[in-house]
């Protein structure tokens with residue numbers, strides 16, 4: 001595809017941390033491939049972080065953004081500094097898509113929800129890896145997106161870029177997901193795995209922190225709050241309900257529950273902190289986070305260390321299981337890129353398949 005024939009998609013990036021930087025790097029790596037396969041050219045018309053930001057109406061190519069070595073004091077050539085807050089940026093940055101990658105605030109979902117709302121109301125598509133808006137305001141945001149004829153995509157909110165929401169939307173047509181389960185908290189997976197190998201819990205937590213998988217406060221992981229937020233996102237989207245993280249039952253969790261549960265584990269079984277979502281006979285959706293002993297035949301029992309996965313119960317395919325090796329910002333960035341490509345394809349960009 002000739003460069004001038006490529007469709008340009010203008011991206012505004014809100015949040016430039018681990019995932020934001022991994023995404024701009026991936027967009028740079030895939031730049032030529034996106035043009036060749038999809039006739040698609042991505043440019044950044046603005047980036048904002050807490051420390052400051054800029055706008056560039058014509059847009060900066062991914063490689064130029066990286067080469068610019070942008071810091072708050074040194075902007076890419078032709079850019080002007082942006083002084084407003086995240087919601088101002090989402091509303092005002094001249095872009096087709098807002099990419100929302102700010103820090104998760106699990107109890108309220110703010111200010112990310114306000115960022116997403118401002119972008120949708122301004123007629124921009126939104127891609128986010130931030131669970132907050134989907135856990136706390138999915139129905140309202142979905143309605144706002146529909147009202148403005150734009151897309152709201154969030155593949156990377158759960159299990160990095162592993163295709164869960166895109167699988168359900170694009171490749172499980174006319175299917176009802178009736179329940180799901182998975183060990184979705186990496187820190188708990190890792191700590192239980194190492195304790196099983198004989199490590200002390202303290203050493204396992206220190207190591208999880210050193211690997212960058214544990215929250216600063218490990219209770220957030222071990223007490224099930226991280227998993228409860230993920231359960232809420234999955235339940236609200238895949239089982240079309242309207243839960244909040246506070247509605248998720250968290251049973252028998254916490255650091256002190258792990259050693260006794262491991263000691264009581266039958267031979268050959270695996271102990272996991274599991275998210276479980278199911279619809280009961282009355283139609284109500286119930287979500288739980290609990291330590292569970294998985295029998296050896298369970299497809300999720302053999303996941304070790306930082307591996308994770310999810311099992312979906314469907315009315316067409318029976319159980320569908322997805323497994324992820326080691327996830328991280330690179331995989332999360334892939335999920336963001338997959339969402340951007342899905343938006344481009346739905347809006348007239350040539351498909352290669």
Ligand SMILES: NC(=O)c1ccc[n+]([C@@H]2O[C@H](COP(=O)([O-])OP(=O)(O)OC[C@H]3O[C@@H](n4cnc5c(N)ncnc54)[C@H](OP(=O)(O)O)[C@@H]3O)[C@@H](O)[C@H]2O)c1
Nearest residue numbers: 015016017018019049050051086102103104129130328329
């Ligand atoms: N890391 C992963 O593998 C992963 C996986 C799945 C989902 N996620 C989600 O992806 C999101 C980003 O994760 P991350 O690891 O990249 O986080 P991070 O490294 O902490 O980066 C967060 C970025 O957001 C900016 N920011 C925070 N609040 C802001 C505000 N109010 N206005 C403007 N900018 C703001 C920060 O600005 P400063 O740079 O100035 O501090 C920083 O650039 C989070 O919601 C996370 O839960 C991450």
